[in-house]
Amino acid sequence: GRSAVTAEGETVCPFCSVGCRVTLHLVDDRVVWAEGADGPANHGRLCVKGRFGFAYLRHEERLTTPLIRRADAPKDPSHGLRGAEVLSLFRPASWEEALAHAAEGFARLRDHHGPSALGVLGSAKGSNEDAYLLQKLARLGFGTPHIDHCTRLCASVPPLTEATGFAAVTAPIEEIAHSDVVLMVGSNPDMNHPVAASFLKGALRRSTKLILMDPHAQSLSRFASHHLPLAPGSDVALLSAMTRLVIAEGLYNKAFVAQRLEGFEALRARVEPFTLDVAARCSGLAPEVIAEAARLFAGARAAMTFWGMGASQHAFGADNIRAVIALALVCGQVGRPGAGLHPLRGQNNVQGSCDAGLLPNYLPGYRSLESAAERAAFDEMWDGHVPSAAGLTVVEMLDAARRGTIRGLYVVGGNPAMANPDLAATRAALASLDHLVVQDIFPTETTAFADVILPAAALAEREGTVTNTDRMVQRVKPALAPPGVARPDWLIVRDLAVRLGLPWEDVTVKTLFDEMASVVPALAGFKWSRLVRDSHARYPLDSADLGRNSLFADGFARGPRALIAPLDGPGADEMPDADYPFILMTGRLREHWHTGAMTRRAPVLEALSHEPRAHLHPDDLARLGIATGDTVEVRTRRGMVHLAARPDPAVRPGVVWMAMSFFEAAANELTINRLDPTTRVPEFKFCAAAVERC
Numbered sequence: 001g002r003s004a005v006t007a008e009g010e011t012v013c014p015f016c017s018v019g020c021r022v023t024l025h026l027v028d029d030r031v032v033w034a035e036g037a038d039g040p041a042n043h044g045r046l047c048v049k050g051r052f053g054f055a056y057l058r059h060e061e062r063l064t065t066p067l068i069r070r071a072d073a074p075k076d077p078s079h080g081l082r083g084a085e086v087l088s089l090f091r092p093a094s095w096e097e098a099l100a101h102a103a104e105g106f107a108r109l110r111d112h113h114g115p116s117a118l119g120v121l122g123s124a125k126g127s128n129e130d131a132y133l134l135q136k137l138a139r140l141g142f143g144t145p146h147i148d149h150c151t152r153l154c155a156s157v158p159p160l161t162e163a164t165g166f167a168a169v170t171a172p173i174e175e176i177a178h179s180d181v182v183l184m185v186g187s188n189p190d191m192n193h194p195v196a197a198s199f200l201k202g203a204l205r206r207s208t209k210l211i212l213m214d215p216h217a218q219s220l221s222r223f224a225s226h227h228l229p230l231a232p233g234s235d236v237a238l239l240s241a242m243t244r245l246v247i248a249e250g251l252y253n254k255a256f257v258a259q260r261l262e263g264f265e266a267l268r269a270r271v272e273p274f275t276l277d278v279a280a281r282c283s284g285l286a287p288e289v290i291a292e293a294a295r296l297f298a299g300a301r302a303a304m305t306f307w308g309m310g311a312s313q314h315a316f317g318a319d320n321i322r323a324v325i326a327l328a329l330v331c332g333q334v335g336r337p338g339a340g341l342h343p344l345r346g347q348n349n350v351q352g353s354c355d356a357g358l359l360p361n362y363l364p365g366y367r368s369l370e371s372a373a374e375r376a377a378f379d380e381m382w383d384g385h386v387p388s389a390a391g392l393t394v395v396e397m398l399d400a401a402r403r404g405t406i407r408g409l410y411v412v413g414g415n416p417a418m419a420n421p422d423l424a425a426t427r428a429a430l431a432s433l434d435h436l437v438v439q440d441i442f443p444t445e446t447t448a449f450a451d452v453i454l455p456a457a458a459l460a461e462r463e464g465t466v467t468n469t470d471r472m473v474q475r476v477k478p479a480l481a482p483p484g485v486a487r488p489d490w491l492i493v494r495d496l497a498v499r500l501g502l503p504w505e506d507v508t509v510k511t512l513f514d515e516m517a518s519v520v521p522a523l524a525g526f527k528w529s530r531l532v533r534d535s536h537a538r539y540p541l542d543s544a545d546l547g548r549n550s551l552f553a554d555g556f557a558r559g560p561r562a563l564i565a566p567l568d569g570p571g572a573d574e575m576p577d578a579d580y581p582f583i584l585m586t587g588r589l590r591e592h593w594h595t596g597a598m599t600r601r602a603p604v605l606e607a608l609s610h611e612p613r614a615h616l617h618p619d620d621l622a623r624l625g626i627a628t629g630d631t632v633e634v635r636t637r638r639g640m641v642h643l644a645a646r647p648d649p650a651v652r653p654g655v656v657w658m659a660m661s662f663f664e665a666a667a668n669e670l671t672i673n674r675l676d677p678t679t680r681v682p683e684f685k686f687c688a689a690a691v692e693r694c
């Protein structure tokens with residue numbers, strides 16, 4: 001009961017990028033309930049994950065002490081292990097012994113095989129300070145260019161940066177309140193950003209109209225004035241036809257195009273082949289529906305444009321997003337109240353982790369690795385030597401491990417043995433490493449291949465800052481203590497760095513944040529002391545230090561250089577055929593977050609959704625003679641899983657949809673290792689699959 005509460009603390013939700021503030025109510029150091037605090041992004045609201053997801057903090061499988069692999073414990077890549085199965089392979093160790101063992105392994109490989117034999121995988125779930133120090137350790141301590149993090153599995157910003165020169169949303173979610181039209185492409189916020197969806201639904205109940213581009217009849221489709229259930233892979237054709245129409249009918253924003261945009265004529269030529277008939281053939285939509293949606297969007301007084309992983313998680317994801325941005329810019333839908341471009345980010349600190357330079361191609365603040373002057377500035381500031389070449393990305397590092405060119409890997413908060421495509425190949429890569437150190441809060445599938453496991457504190461147990469999808473930097477304070485001797489990530493990274501000879505003994509959260517703010521242009525004016533005083537602030541700060549909602553009112557940071565470079569039609573790598581007649585699409589559920597490491601250890605969420613299911617259209621199930629709940633085998637050229645069939649009229653015929661969160665039938669056993677050439681994001685939403693009753 002509430003009378004038994006002995007303490008309470010405030011934190012920021014660790015799941016999605018909305019960044020809801022949460023009050024945790026504690027009894028005997030356990031979270032007994034959570035409620036929405038009056039944060040800048042949620043104003044008291046929470047979704048089911050924020051409400052019931054915090055039970056993971058005191059789950060019995062939390063890592064509480066450093067662990068070293070037993071000499072007689074083989075690394076078996078044949079199947080995934082987790083939890084107690086993993087712990088049986090290790091023996092407890094002191095911090096001193098574990099850090100020494102971790103550091104010695106990295107130093108040995110670096111000295112014998114060169115710095116490029118090492119890789120570092122971070123996480124968008126850590127704090128800004130974690131991310132900043134980790135990339136610095138990779139570049140200075142390891143000397144490797146191979147540093148990346150899990151945002152690579154969903155990156156939806158690079159095409160926006162191409163167009164605007166700015167690597168963050170131009171307008172926050174709350175601008176919906178000033179929009180008369182919202183365009184949503186490949187995003188399901190009701191599942192993945194539910195509090196953002198609640199604000200959207202509020203606007204839709206008033207007078208805002210929603211154009212929803214999604215192959216599935218997701219729950220928001222009943223709120224949409226125009227739901228365009230396009231065929232998977234036809235985004236470019238559809239969006240290009242809409243752009244062609246607004247140009248041909250003179251509905252585009254001529255003043256905006258004349259004064260602000262470069263590349264308009266090239267765009268006009270590029271979209272010319274995409275007539276309504278072509279788009280209709282590719283997408284399966286009626287030409288008049290496409291035209292109506294285009295005219296509605298072009299005629300909006302102010303329109304917000306959102307996109308998500310349905311657009312980005314493809315081998316042609318960058319083209320999808322370029323096509324979205326092109327339509328919005330031609331219509332001048334940016335830079336005014338209610339008009340803006342917003343890639344809905346995935347994890348809670350995607351924005352901050354990228355700002356901090358946890359990327360293989362950018363130094364902190366998106367400063368170019370190709371610039372000798374930028375590198376020299378960092379060399380001087382850091383008293384070291386920044387590698388000059390861009391490094392490998394998340395999936396590429398595992399590919400390099402399989403080839404034997406990467407031999408040591410430091411994984412901080414990531415779980416590639418569940419999150420990467422083609423898990424059999426990923427497990428083989430992890431098992432082949434000479435030295436793997438994994439830092440996490442649970443014995444994940446990836447820790448099964450570790451030589452050393454370092455126990456980390458969860459976000460609610462530590463101090464730092466995180467940056468949400470709206471460019472809002474929020475300070476977090478410890479609401480409770482970490483279990484056992486677990487420590488914050490930045491502290492573990494610092495102590496490892498000291499053992500590698502870096503003089504970082506005096507580094508603190510404050511010094512890290514202030515150093516990061518001093519090198520990230522968007523954080524100009526930010527100080528740790530300011531966040532201690534105000535708890536949050538949106539960047540960039542305006543003249544009154546309030547943070548600017550709407551960017552590019554005065555023009556772009558630089559003119560869009562290449563507005564659009566679309567493929568000529570669907571660009572999927574592996575099309576359905578006689579042997580594999582279905583399209584496999586993966587995604588997330590409202591109750592579970594990504595690989596499920598946290599939410600599947602929260603009893604209420606697990607009770608709400610406790611088993612993997614293959615979602616298929618009822619007509620497909622009837623045709624295959626499969627009843628609800630029958631066990632089916634879903635098979636691709638990479639692997640197979642067994643799980644229960646679920647009829648789902650929202651799923652398109654010919655598609656099998658699976659959530660990525662269930663280790664019992666891991667969707668990524670099936671997915672294909674094909675990367676977008678620009679973003680290097682894997683194809684998670686289109687490969688050929690077979691479905692049979694077992």
Ligand code: SF4
Pocket residue numbers: 013014015016017018019020042045046047048049050051192193194195196
């Ligand atoms: Fe957490 Fe996102 Fe839900 Fe808010 S909307 S409570 S940040 S998962």
